[in-house]
Each structure stands twice: as C-alpha cells, then as structure tokens.
Amino acid sequence: MPPLTTAFIQDTEAMVADVKLRERISDLVVVTDVTMEGVDSDETALAKAAWMVERDLMRRMGLPLQFGSSSKEFHKEKKMAPETELHHLPAPHPKYWGQRYKLFSKFDSGVQMDDEGWYSVTPEAIANHHASRCASALACDLFTGAGGDVIALAKTCGRVLAIDNNHDRLGMAVHNAKVYGVSERIDFICGDSVALLHSIKPDVLYMSPPWGGMEYNKSGKEYSLGNINVAGIDGFELLKRCIALTPHVALFLPRNTSVEELATFAEEVGIPCEVEHNWVPSERGSLRLKAITVYFGKLAQPALGR
Numbered sequence: 001m002p003p004l005t006t007a008f009i010q011d012t013e014a015m016v017a018d019v020k021l022r023e024r025i026s027d028l029v030v031v032t033d034v035t036m037e038g039v040d041s042d043e044t045a046l047a048k049a050a051w052m053v054e055r056d057l058m059r060r061m062g063l064p065l066q067f068g069s070s071s072k073e074f075h076k077e078k079k080m081a082p083e084t085e086l087h088h089l090p091a092p093h094p095k096y097w098g099q100r101y102k103l104f105s106k107f108d109s110g111v112q113m114d115d116e117g118w119y120s121v122t123p124e125a126i127a128n129h130h131a132s133r134c135a136s137a138l139a140c141d142l143f144t145g146a147g148g149d150v151i152a153l154a155k156t157c158g159r160v161l162a163i164d165n166n167h168d169r170l171g172m173a174v175h176n177a178k179v180y181g182v183s184e185r186i187d188f189i190c191g192d193s194v195a196l197l198h199s200i201k202p203d204v205l206y207m208s209p210p211w212g213g214m215e216y217n218k219s220g221k222e223y224s225l226g227n228i229n230v231a232g233i234d235g236f237e238l239l240k241r242c243i244a245l246t247p248h249v250a251l252f253l254p255r256n257t258s259v260e261e262l263a264t265f266a267e268e269v270g271i272p273c274e275v276e277h278n279w280v281p282s283e284r285g286s287l288r289l290k291a292i293t294v295y296f297g298k299l300a301q302p303a304l305g306r
Contacts, residue, residue, distance in 0.1 A: 123148075159186070263275070
C-alpha cells in the first residue's frame with residue numbers, strides 16, 4: 001500500500017484512550033478493543049455549553065429533557081426543538097438529538113442531514129479513528145451518506161472518492177465537507193457503488209453499508225453479513241468483490257455482528273483480519289459498545305504483529 005502522502009489529522013483528534021488485544025483467534029484473525037475518549041475540542045466545548053443553555057430553555061418551556069416515554073409522545077406530535085428548525089433538518093428520533101455533537105462537532109456551523117443520516121452517520125471520534133487506520137494515497141468510501149467518514153478520511157488521505165446513489169444525500173455530504181474545510185480533497189460520485197467497483201482502483205476501501213434501518217438489532221440474534229442487501233447482493237458477496245479489488249478493506253458493522261462468522265470468512269479468503277470493538281463513554285460515565293470495525297489486509301497487520 002502506498003505511503004500516506006499528506007496527513008494533518010492529530011492523534012488527539014482520533015480521541016483513542018486505550019487499545020487492547022482481546023483474543024487471537026488464529027494466525028490470521030485477531031480481536032481487539034479500542035476505547036474512545038469524549039470529544040473535547042474547543043469547538044465541541046462551546047457546543048456542549050450551548051446544549052446546557054438549550055436544556056435550561058426546554059426546562060422553562062416544560063419540554064421533556066430525558067428521552068423517555070414523554071419524550072416519545074412529544075416527538076409523535078411532530079414538534080421540534082428550536083435548533084432543529086434553525087438548521088432546516090428533519091425532526092430526529094428523540095434519542096439521536098442529544099448525540100448531534102458526537103456525530104458532527106461542527107453541527108452548529110450548518111451541518112445537513114436527512115432522516116437516515118441521524119441514525120447512520122458514524123460518530124466523529126470513531127470516524128477519525130477509522131481515518132487514522134486507513135491513511136493512504138487514495139481511499140474510497142462506498143456508502144458516503146451525509147459524509148461523516150469521508151470528511152475524516154480527507155484528513156489522512158491524499159484523495160478520497162466518495163460514492164453514494166442518493167443525489168440529495170450526496171449534496172449534503174458535499175456541503176458538510178465544505179463546513180469542515182476538506183471538500184477540495186474529495187471527489188464526489190453519484191452512482192451505484194457495486195456497479196462502480198470495476199472502474200476504481202483505490203489503495204483502501206472503506207464502507208459502512210446499510211445495516212437495515214433502526215430496527216436492525218430488534219430480533220435479538222447475532223447480526224450476519226447475510227443481512228446486508230446492496231444492489232441485490234449480500235454482505236458476503238459485497239466483501240468478496242471489494243477484496244478482489246484491494247485486500248485493504250475496512251468495514252463498519254453493528255456491535256452484535258457475529259465475530260465467528262467474520263473469522264471464518266477471513267480464513268476462507270486467506271487474508272489477515274482484525275475485528276475491533278469500538279467502546280465509547282456513556283452519559284453515565286461507563287463504557288458501552290457502539291459498533292465494530294473489521295480491518296483486512298495491511299490494515300489488520302499491526303494488530304497481528306506483522
């Protein structure tokens with residue numbers, strides 16, 4: 001993999017507090033834990049201060065502060081917090097509104113999202129961590145969405161290809177990249193990611209494919225790559241096609257994804273694999289598992305000691 005040509009992301013921006021080896025499954029597969037710190041940039045500190053002012057205003061207005069049953073009833077009436085209207089954003093599901101600065105620390109600078117963006121954008125601290133792991137001359141995000149991941153990748157990669165099949169959503173990603181000052185490092189492409197695989201040759205492929213909406217984990221079962229459906233193919237076939245293009249792939253998946261299934265896949269294709277558990281601080285100060293990231297090829301070799 002070509003070396004990084006330009007990188008200006010800071011270690012503190014990735015906000016990694018701790019990395020530990022959890023389990024070595026085989027010579028090819030390892031499982032790790034990475035703990036993210038809370039985002040504590042000056043801009044985010046100001047955002048948190050604004051959030052406290054907002055909470056005080058909501059308390060005076062008699063609006064719910066916690067995301068309990070009363071908050072859900074409030075949401076059903078299609079009322080919005082004043083700041084939501086200011087940003088011309090769709091009213092989010094109640095549990096996501098309080099996480100807006102974790103999704104985008106520059107939320108108050110005019111970040112744009114649609115309904116899907118509220119629950120599909122990678123939290124900024126995790127996106128920055130992914131970008132630090134995927135540093136390369138040319139990276140590609142196959143499912144750009146509102147742009148959280150491509151913004152981070154643009155900070156560590158020479159150039160980034162950003163693909164999405166939704167024109168309006170891609171426009172939001174373009175806008176958000178401008179908010180973060182990295183748009184000139186990104187080439188935005190509107191089209192079918194699967195169909196475009198044969199026409200691109202990145203050093204690293206990053207993807208956070210659709211997991212199945214907000215109900216993806218309601219069954220209580222382990223999540224499988226077979227649950228993914230993109231352009232008529234499942235996650236297994238999608239991953240095989242990506243690895244055929246480049247073995248250096250990063251895949252962001254739900255926290256209940258079957259690690260055994262991923263290990264079996266890696267052994268079958270014969271490529272190094274790291275399954276990384278992403279831990280983040282909760283509101284109560286404890287740690288909770290947010291999601292997992294699977295690295296293949298050279299992206300996994302440091303964890304394997306190679």
